[in-house]
Amino acid sequence: MTENKIYTHKIEKLLPSLGVVVFFAALAVAITGSLWSTLIILIGMTGLLIYGEKHGQVDRAYIRVEERRSSTLTVLIICIVLLPFILKGNSYFLHIAVMAGIYAIVALGLNFQIGSMGQVNFAPAAMFGVGAYTSAMVTVRLGASPWIGLIAAMIVTAGMGIVFGFPALKTRGFYFSLVTIALQTIFILLVVNTEWLGGPNGIPGIPAFSLFGQSLKKSGMLLGTPIPYQMNYIYLTFTLLLLLIVISKRLYSSRIGLAWNAIEEDEIVASTQGINLTKVKLLSFSIGSVFAGIAGSLYAHYTSFIGVEDFDFNKSLIFICMVLLGGMDNPIGVTIGAIMLTVIDEKLRIFADYRMLMYSIILIVVLVVRSQGLLPKRNRKYPLGEEN
Amino acid sequence: MLLELSDVYTKYGQIPMLQGVSMTIDAGDAACVLGSNGAGKTTLLKTIIGIVKPFQGSLSYRGENITPLPSHKIIQRGIAIVPEREGLFPGLSVDDNLRLGAYYEKDKYALAQRKEEVLAIFPRLRERISQQAGTLSGGERKMLGIARAILANPQLILMDEPSLGLAPALVNEVYGVIKKIKEEKKIALLIIEQNAQKALDVVDRGYIMQKGSIIGSGSRDELSENEIVKSSYLVS
Numbered sequence: 305m306t307e308n309k310i311y312t313h314k315i316e317k318l319l320p321s322l323g324v325v326v327f328f329a330a331l332a333v334a335i336t337g338s339l340w341s342t343l344i345i346l347i348g349m350t351g352l353l354i355y356g357e358k359h360g361q362v363d364r365a366y367i368r369v370e371e372r373r374s375s376t377l378t379v380l381i382i383c384i385v386l387l388p389f390i391l392k393g394n395s396y397f398l399h400i401a402v403m404a405g406i407y408a409i410v411a412l413g414l415n416f417q418i419g420s421m422g423q424v425n426f427a428p429a430a431m432f433g434v435g436a437y438t439s440a441m442v443t444v445r446l447g448a449s450p451w452i453g454l455i456a457a458m459i460v461t462a463g464m465g466i467v468f469g470f471p472a473l474k475t476r477g478f479y480f481s482l483v484t485i486a487l488q489t490i491f492i493l494l495v496v497n498t499e500w501l502g503g504p505n506g507i508p509g510i511p512a513f514s515l516f517g518q519s520l521k522k523s524g525m526l527l528g529t530p531i532p533y534q535m536n537y538i539y540l541t542f543t544l545l546l547l548l549i550v551i552s553k554r555l556y557s558s559r560i561g562l563a564w565n566a567i568e569e570d571e572i573v574a575s576t577q578g579i580n581l582t583k584v585k586l587l588s589f590s591i592g593s594v595f596a597g598i599a600g601s602l603y604a605h606y607t608s609f610i611g612v613e614d615f616d617f618n619k620s621l622i623f624i625c626m627v628l629l630g631g632m633d634n635p636i637g638v639t640i641g642a643i644m645l646t647v648i649d650e651k652l653r654i655f656a657d658y659r660m661l662m663y664s665i666i667l668i669v670v671l672v673v674r675s676q677g678l679l680p681k682r683n684r685k686y687p688l689g690e691e692n
Numbered sequence: 693m694l695l696e697l698s699d700v701y702t703k704y705g706q707i708p709m710l711q712g713v714s715m716t717i718d719a720g721d722a723a724c725v726l727g728s729n730g731a732g733k734t735t736l737l738k739t740i741i742g743i744v745k746p747f748q749g750s751l752s753y754r755g756e757n758i759t760p761l762p763s764h765k766i767i768q769r770g771i772a773i774v775p776e777r778e779g780l781f782p783g784l785s786v787d788d789n790l791r792l793g794a795y796y797e798k799d800k801y802a803l804a805q806r807k808e809e810v811l812a813i814f815p816r817l818r819e820r821i822s823q824q825a826g827t828l829s830g831g832e833r834k835m836l837g838i839a840r841a842i843l844a845n846p847q848l849i850l851m852d853e854p855s856l857g858l859a860p861a862l863v864n865e866v867y868g869v870i871k872k873i874k875e876e877k878k879i880a881l882l883i884i885e886q887n888a889q890k891a892l893d894v895v896d897r898g899y900i901m902q903k904g905s906i907i908g909s910g911s912r913d914e915l916s917e918n919e920i921v922k923s924s925y926l927v928s
């Protein structure tokens with residue numbers, strides 16, 4: 305324990321901040337570069353994490369970040385602020401970053417079910433859709449502000465999360481997954497067949513968020529150069545993402561996060577330790593769904609048009625892959641997984657029809673090499689009592 | 693009176709299991725239930741903590757009728773269980789397992805203090821605190837089960853065959869710890885055993901169970917002299 309506090313080199317103190325900078329640099333190269341550079345970065349990242357895990361470096365990195373939390377966080381925020389500029393102010397590159405942030409939020413929410421509780425929910429895209437449609441309807445049909453839409457999306461998804469979680473009280477494993485596939489299908493059919501929800505044509509003309517009277521859809525000028533409006537959404541999305549990562553980490557180390565793990569291990573034993581299964585399970589779905597709802601609302605007011613194909617079964621599979629690739633039950637891992645897969649998915653557009661095929665191959669390769677995901681969950685730390 | 697079972701009947705599907713079981717445990721009491729394989733001993737414990745529900749009869753804990761309560765609420769009243777096997781969370785760390793024992797304790801620091809006291813009794817668990825519970829040896833797992841139960845700060849601990857599957861030296865070690873808990877912690881114990889010799893060493897009194905019924909009871913000395921106990925459970 306104490307050994308970790310003694311730095312072999314002064315430079316070790318800077319490692320957490322350096323790590324953040326390297327990650328953002330890699331991200332920028334991945335987004336702005338070709339498919340090949342993205343793949344090389346993914347391979348490099350996988351290799352580095354395998355090596356680091358083997359030699360205990362990842363655990364030490366965690367300790368170092370804990371010790372230098374505020375400076376690491378400061379560097380992280382600076383990197384986010386600079387991200388639009390690192391991405392050369394190119395609106396397509398910025399768009400990829402915004403989508404990565406939005407998808408990461410959905411994946412973080414899904415992680416509470418798959419990663420924490422071991423319940424494979426095949427309907428995260430539907431919940432993402434519930435959030436998007438709620439926010440869109442509230443603003444387009446009722447004329448409310450997008451911020452009201454966001455709050456409405458959170459409330460509705462919290463409730464729908466309980467509905468989606470209900471089968472988890474009675475079923476487990478495959479049976480539960482099957483029920484969620486049915487729910488995903490019901491959502492699509494319901495939207496396609498409801499005129500009021502735009503049916504198969506989707507909902508156009510969704511207003512953008514505005515802040516201090518300024519629409520976030522307005523491009524800015526900085527030092528004489530125009531900056532595309534996507535910059536505003538990068539800031540909004542990544543601020544929320546950062547907040548939700550912190551909440552996820554808190555939940556992981558709380559009694560609730562531990563209870564989710566206990567339920568994954570054995571429900572009966574969990575109840576013999578005094579865990580209220582109904583309450584704790586529904587919480588996982590409700591909280592996770594609110595994350596999806598926030599992402600859905602962001603998405604609707606970012607793209608200004610939503611259609612049912614944005615929330616289909618394929619999207620659900622992609623969200624599941626993000627959790628698997630990133631690392632079950634590790635919010636940082638899940639975020640990295642979501643960001644990497646979003647970027648790769650964009651880069652694979654050049655393969656047109658073969659996109660899903662390529663995507664699947666990459667996933668299989670990474671998961672065969674590293675089955676627990678890029679950054680698997682860490683042991684919880686507990687405060688120490690006084691030895692006597 | 694701490695725990696009272698009055699004329700409890702349970703069944704698995706159509707097959708009757710417990711058949712009119714009545715027993716009482718007082719605060720600070722230590723009692724055992726002796727019975728052979730399949731007698732319904734584990735079922736008895738499952739019934740007490742609400743995993744199996746009786747179709748007739750009732751259970752009360754400190755005067756409260758707990759028959760209809762869900763497991764987690766019964767546990768919350770101050771009962772902890774040391775399961776026979778498969779009762780730990782093998783994929784979670786020893787530390788997490790201990791934390792789950794005291795799930796209802798919200799004060800992290802009070803808990804840390806209590807954990808320190810418990811780890812003083814089980815030094816080997818301290819060495820393995822960040823290891824997965826599934827990687828522990830049989831004896832260590834038993835110890836973890838007991839440590840976890842103590843951490844819950846219960847008034848009553850139910851133990852399902854603490855000697856089962858352990859080498860004689862480990863059985864002695866486990867019973868040494870049980871004796872210590874009884875003497876130092878003032879926690880009531882209900883120990884289920886086939887190994888009557890060990891159990892009778894620590895308890896004050898006990899029950900004999902056969903085919904789902906209590907067929908006899910008495911003080912430690914009475915049971916040691918009992919013909920059924922001598923012929924069936926004291927073979928050594």
Ligand SMILES: Nc1ncnc2c1ncn2[C@@H]1O[C@H](COP(=O)(O)OP(=O)(O)O)[C@@H](O)[C@H]1O
Nearest residue numbers: 704705709727728729730731732733734735736
């Ligand atoms: N969940 C169950 N469903 C059906 N029968 C069971 C179940 N659990 C135990 N039994 C049966 O009940 C009887 C008593 O089991 P148990 O209480 O575990 O006995 P003991 O712990 O005394 O060995 C056994 O015959 C066992 O097969």
Ligand SMILES: [Mg+2]
Nearest residue numbers: 733734776852
């Ligand atoms: Mg048994």
